[in-house]
Amino acid sequence: MANFAKPSAPRFTVDVYQNEFLPEGGRDVHAIVTVTATGGGSVTRGKPADGTAAVVIMVDCSGSMEYPAEKMRGAREATAAAVDTLRDGTAFAVIAGTHVAKEVYPGRGRLAVADPATRAQAKEALRGLSAGGGTAIGTWLRLADGLLRGSTAAIRHGILLTDGRNEHEEPAVLRATLDACAGRFTCDARGVGTDWEVKEVTGIASALLGSADIVADPAHLTEDFTRMMENVMGKEVADVSLRLWTPVGAEIQYVKQVAPSVRDLTDRRTDTGPRAGDYPTGSWGDESREYHVCVRVPGAAVGQEMLASRATMVRPAANGEPEAVLAQGLVRAVWTNDVAASTAINPQVAHYTGQAELAQAIQQGLEARKMGDVDGATAKLGRAVQLASVSGNADTARLLSKVVDVVDAVAGTVRLKAKVADADEMTLETRSTQTVRVKKS
Amino acid sequence: MSMHRLSGCPSCAEPLEEGDRFCGLCGYALTPSPAAASTDHPTVPIPPAPSAPPAPAAPAPPAAVAARAQAAPAGGYGIPSPAGSQSSPGAGEPAPGWGSVAAAAPTLVGDPADWATAPAQHQPEPEPDPRPSPAEPSYPGAPRENPYGTGTPPEGASSWGAADPAGRGAPDPADGPETRHDRPGGDAGASPDGTPWGAENPYGNAYDSAPQAGAAPGAAPGGKTCVACRAGHVDTDGYCEHCGHAQPRERDHVEEELGSVAAVSDRGLRHHRNEDSFAVSATALPDGSAATVAIVCDGVSSASRPDEASAAAAGAANEALLEALPRGAHPQEAMHEAILAAAAAVDALAPEVPGAQNAPACTLVGAVVSGGLLTIGWVGDSRAYWVPDDRAALPRRLTEDDSWAAQMVAAGLMGEAEAYADVRAHAITGWLGADAYDLEPHTAIFKPDHPGVVVVCTDGLWNYAESAREMAQVLPADAAVRPLHSAQVLVGHALDGGGHDNITVAVVPFATQPEREPGAAAGAGPAAPPEPEVEARPQV
The missing domain is CATH 1.20.120.1690 (Four Helix Bundle (Hemerythrin (Met), subunit A))
Incomplete structure (x- = not known):
């Protein structure tokens, strides 16, 4: 299928691994749905990005970043390295986060477009970063959201670095902010040092479909930020959903991403049409992810076969392009009185x-x-x-x-x-x- | 060749009726309990053979048929061939030809030891064509002069209906000689006729689309209504977009009738796909006489791709016979070669990787009727039965299973009852497939001196009619002239019994050579050596 508008768009394949055989009276169907995207343009620096991506880097500048001073220095250097990793044409901005969020570059509510000049300006601006103030991560995310909303880029991503707890904001406010931002942009979150709250960082990444990790030693920040930005630059398709159709009377017990990491998507369902619901998977480059789907189907007699779920990867309608089904796989249920077949575990x-x-x-x-x-x-x-x-x-x-x-x-x-x-x-x-x-x- | 499939689907076009076994408002109705179904549809109205003396006057004008229908139930089968009249003289005597053999050794079928030795006695050499050039084979089915097909009044008073002890079952008068799938039009009072699965056609919906869709049922055009819930439409991948139920596939139920032979294959009620396969065909010998071929194969479920194995084997064996018979090959030789060809075809399905597990495998049983001879060949536990048209004569089984139970009995280690009650009874000891130890095609050739029907079937049928006598009771009396209907009845019998396996049966009528009657028959009949002319080849 030729798609000249996006020559580097990856092709998706869906493979389903399951034991479809159920014993008499069996109702729970388990399947691993493996989704693989291949053939997209790999990370090629210098290749114009054509405005398909926009990235906002949020750097914690609270007072604790100076204790020890390596953290602030590491954060500055890491951010500079991330800026260097931006492909030409990518829209970007840098935010300094304390109890309030402040634009560091380019400012005035805009995003810069990456080229050698803007990259140099951004790095210059980073030198002015200094630590001081509290931590209210929700304000950072809201500012990032505002900046990214002004972009037409399909891939909208944030990179968030913190070294401390979200002390100057009610947890509920952060929660509400994450709910509001979910689906508008994706975000990787990193904790530097050991004074931050694991659940806050993983919660941000989980809500915004990004990765979470610890960078205990600030010296490793540069390496980590570079890898993270390369990963973002490799994304080709945004806002892909895993759509599950289930038959009448069936209930989805759970939907989890299980590789490369465990992430429960069960509660992230958006109903789309009769008996179908979408689960967000964020943006995709060349990569493979696996999902564990458990469906409870209405029972049927031995010898019957039922489609327990049709799993499709869907790209939503955007920028004038209609919604597209990228790939599909079938989860089946077959009732048998062959005990050996029905008791086997895939x-x-x-x-x-x-x-x-x-x-x-x-x-x-x-x-x-x-x-x-x-x-x-x-x-x-x-x-x-x-x-x-x-x-x-x-x-x-x-x-x-x-x-x-x-x-x-x-x-x-x-x-x-x-x-x-x-x-x-x-x-x-x-x-x-x-x-x-x-x-x- | 003409494929007969179930025509229009009453289940989709019409409201559901109580007692329907297959098409329901929901998926469960597709497989109701057999008991419930059979209360409404005792589908096999077989006149008890012993109580049915042959009609004194066989060829009856249509009017007489109707009249006799009430008076003389069993007489009305109206086999239009000479066979019908031929049976008259022997009416009082139960066993012409084979019958006498069976009478002499009543346990013939059940006693494999007897079988094992009997062929050997007659072993000297495969009899070459014993009867040169029967100018004109008299297949009862071929002229198809079914007296009630055309002559019976639409009220359906036929011998068939009358023979039904329950008094039901006026057959569908509009029915041709074979297909009996339509509901009796406008005949509200009549209960569904002899259609084996009751009135409803479970597969019709899929068949509406399947033939056009060819090999890809998934390619069926949208807009088909689900046979399970009847609320949703069938998606392109063959599942209902509403209830998710898989739609019947082309192989779930297949029927074929071809002149003198017919076969039906059905998924059954407990298996999710049909792993049986069959092939039927007709060809001509070099002398111009007709030859009929029926092959039935049963995929081994525990192997991989059993459905492909059975299809490949049936196709290859059929092709081999169609190639060999017209050039005058001896049928027993041809059958032997055909089994080897089938084995090669199944072997070819096995993956190339060495040590691959569970290579595709299947059984095979085949029958060839040619030149007054009946040739049987088999590997595995699929069977062939001989049921004489004269039901007073004893039927018999023509094959000996390659199964654990059969081997136990043959070796004298167990009694039959004990062996067949064992959980290992049905483990087969011979099959076609890359992992078969030593392929031993069994072949046997018979020269029946009276007309009858060969029932070629998988264990999905014979599990519900194990002995030859049971099989003969289930087989409709007019099997020789209505082979397709008979095959449907047999499949229906297995479904009523629970349909625990795939069911496949081919019904092959056998007519004796015309010039032999009556004189030759009289001479060679009871006076002939008690054993039928059976030859089994030493296994190669």
């Missing part, structure tokens, strides 16, 4: 069920640890160690081993470490949702 479903449980076990275990519940924390984190070991999630296993002493990974026997570095605990919590793919055998 390897993908099993794997990602385990990965989701792993993320939950880590979060619950760390929560119990904070509450002083040693037994609960030991049990949960032991289970996490076991799951990480079984699924080959080496990164998470490594992070876990900094929080617990692993006695027997296979059995899940662990002891809580007496002393755990804040950075290690926060890293584990922030990255608990990172998953690994099914091993190719």
